[in-house]
Structure formats: C-alpha cells, structure tokens
Amino acid sequence: MSEEKTRPTKQENNEGSGHISRRDFLKDAGLAVGAPALGSIAVSSEAAAQAKANDPAAKGVTASAAKPAAELTAVELTVNGGKYRYMVEPNWTLRQLLRDEIGFTSPKDWCGGLGACGSCTVIMNGRPILSCLTLACECNGAAIETAEGIAKAKHPVIQAYINNNAFQCGYCTPGFVCTAKALLDKNPNPTEADVRDALGGNLCRCATYQRHPPAVLEAAANLKQKA
C-alpha cells in the first residue's frame, strides 16, 4: 500500500503531514457548529485536547489532567508501540478509552456491546479480544495493537485484503484485520479451515465472507516470503 492511500492517523496529523482526515474534518466542523449549543460536544473537545496531550509523538509520556473522583485508576498501556497513561473510571471499556480518549477509532461498535459481532476486536498481549467487553481499568501494563498499528507497520494482511477485495463498506474490516493478524502471529501456516475458524467471531453485513480466507492465506504466503 502506498503512503498516500493510507488514511492519516492522529499521530501523523500532529506531526504536521498536512493531511486532514475525513474524521477530523467532520469532528472540527461539528465542533464549530455545535459547540455553542451543546455541552456534550464541549466535553468531546476536552477529550480531544487530552488525547493530544497524551500523544507520545508530540510530548512523550505525560499524565492526563486528574479528574475529581476518588475511584479513578491509573492505567499505563502501550497502544501500537506508543505509551499512554490515563486515569480511567471503573465503568470505562477499553473501546471507550481507545476511541474517545486516545483517538484510535478503528475498534467499531456494531452489536452494542454484547460481544456478538467482533467489530471492536483489538490484539491485547497477543490475543484477539473484544474491546467492548474489556474494562479499561484492567488493562494496566497491556500491549495493545489496533488496525491503525497494523496498517502503519505495513503488515501484508492489509495489502492482501485490498488485493482480494475482502470488504465492501469496510466497517467490520478493522476487526477482521486484527483477528487475522493475531492468527498469523500464532500460526504462520494456517489452513483454510484454521482461517475460517479464527474469523468465526467477526460478522460482515455486506457478506464478503468468501473473500476473507484467500486474503488471509495470501497474507500468510507473503509473510513467509518476507521472512
């Protein structure tokens, strides 16, 4: 995948690459329009500022501004190689922390937090897990990888998904990519049955299922070639 085609991540924006992603554009536009009227939007701008303060690329490891509540827990975690430190509330999920606070938006919500769709999959300590059913306060010391990290590392699974057209709308794709990458980390020589089994927890409403096994097998072959 060429650099231009990659949707810029937050870090890249902060590094001043000049790109404005669609998401950031919408967020800023929403802020400009909605800020005077809606309190909740002001909160999200606070969260965005906090995310920037916590961005290791910009500032190294910094603590977020303390929130006034005794039950907050300090959580230090590695996401896609960057270290983050946050004070989290007990009822925050990992997905909330990654998306709303840190700004990695690839863990999606589809099933509403029941663990039924796999769209919020991230890799935590080598295991593909559901970030909507993981409490953020239990992730202290965890190493987490999201689809952004996998794309930035130019893992062959990304190009294989593009080559095989293994998506239509793309909403479920980050979950599939994380699951596939976790499988290839554990089992570099998967059979088609292994792939189908491993991807069994990811749903795709566009029904691109038939294209996933060839994509993952192609990625496995390319990985071996690389090694």
Place this chain on the structure above:
Amino acid sequence: MKTLKKFAHVNAKTIDEAASLLQAGHAAVLSGGTDLLGTMRFEVLPTYPEVLVNLKTIPGMEYIKEEGGMLKIGAQTRLEDIAKSALVRKKYTALAEGAHRTATPHIREMGTISGNICQMNRCWYFRNPDNRFNCIRKGGTTCYAMVGDNRYHSIFGAVKMCLAVNPSDTAPALVALNAKIKTNKRLIEAENFWEMTVPGSTILAADEIVTEIQVPTPAAGCKSAFIKFAIRKSIDFPIVNCAAMIGNGEARICLNAVYNKPYRALKAEEAIKGKTIDEANADAAGAAAVASAKALPGDRNKWKIPIAKTMVKRAILACA
C-alpha cells in the same frame, strides 16, 4: 453503545479477599466478563452490582496439568487454551471440543472455564434489555415463555416454573467425563453443580468461588466426544449439544440446552452400556434419551426433540 452504569472495581489478590468482598453483598464476580458486562450494560437484571470483584488478578489460577490421575484446570484458564491444549484434546476430547465450540474465538480468548459453567441461563424473556420481563428468575411470578414464544426452551419440563435452558458447552462435557468442581469451600460433583436459583444457575453460595476443575483421566479404552447443533457454526449458543464418554462397559451421556441444567441421559446410557457401538444401537439409545421428552403446549419447541435424539446418536457414534 449503551455505557455501563457506575460501579466500583476491585482487583482481588487472593481468593479469601474476593470471598470477603462477595460476602458484603451487592457484589459480582468478574472473570472473563463476556457475559456479565453484557447483562450489566443492558440492565437485564433488576439489581445492578455495586462492586465488581476481578478474579483475574489472583495469581496461579490459570493452568492445565495432569496430576494424581486427573486433569486439573485452573478456574481462570481461558477456553481457547483448553481447546488448543494437546493434552486435553487427546485424552479429554469432549472437554476440548466443548471448549472449542463455545461462542466465538474472541470470547474463548477472554472467557474462562469457571465463567462458562457459572453463566446464567438463556431465555429471551429473561435476557430482554432493561428488565422488561420480570420473570420467575428475577423474583417475579410469571414465566413468560410458558405462554410466549418458547421455540428454544426446555423439552424436559420446567423447574420451579422456569423453562430456560442452560447454554454451556463445557458443562455436558464435564458431566460426561465425571468431573468435580472445586470451590473455596468444597468439592462438588459436576452432576450436582447446577441448580435453578434466582437469578443464578449453580448451587454456589454468594461468597463461593470456583477454584479448580478436576477431571479424572478416562480409563484406557474409553473415548469421549462432544457434538453441538447450533444455527451457525460459530458464535451461536447451542440448540442442543451432547457429550458422551463410552468404553469398558461404561457409558456417560449428557445433553445440554434441553433443560434447566445439563441433562444426563440415563436411559440412553443404559441402552448403550456394554453394547457394540453401531448405527442401530446408537439410534436406539438416542430414542431412549428423548423417550420422556415432551414439547411444550403449542409444539413450538417440538423440533428440538429429534435434534436431541440425533445429537445423542452422533455423540455415541463418535465414541466408536
């Protein structure tokens, strides 16, 4: 996505600490969290726990080892580790397959064996969001499945008027393998572990915590198997599942998702005990297993009976 309402969270360091927190009340045990957090998010129960006691931080609860003629599995062992373990797959096939067929790969990576056997029963009235149906399992007086849509419900009758079924895939395997479940208070035969309570599904006291699963090594010549019927290969809870261990003139067969708790098919065991495992005998045992099964009024769940029969038959044939 609905956010979780507030609660306090404690990382337990020892079993005793966790038990004392549970004794104080308004607390819930959190291990894998794949069931608990969903029910909390959708406020399925009329009560909401004030404290979640995390058991994952207790050291030494995640292991699979063979010791003293039995397989010992730590309560916090993830289902995926059990499913992938070469030892479990080889000698305790039914358990490995039961763990492997549970839910999705992600949930198996997160979910623990103790959580799987302690999960609450499955019924769409019970599980409806915002406690819309205050049924018997929540302290109410009505079973809504009795007159409502009960296509997935019990074929062996109600327990205290509740028609929900136990959805665990590892539970029938543990019963078939004659396992014992060790808690911080006692050692319980797997067969006696489940019971209809409000709203739970086990006989565990409020401050009782599962610490270990013990499975006696099957005698040489014994084979075990697990078969599951579900709408989809992955993700789904079972419509019916069945585990069997047969050999040396003995037979243990257990169905699940057909009754309030794992249902040991004693008549099927009698029918196949000491006989050669072939199509005709397995078929007869399957018929014996569902001889006392009865569809609920309206026959909405009648279709489960031939499936249960076939599951028993296939589980027996897989032990050949």
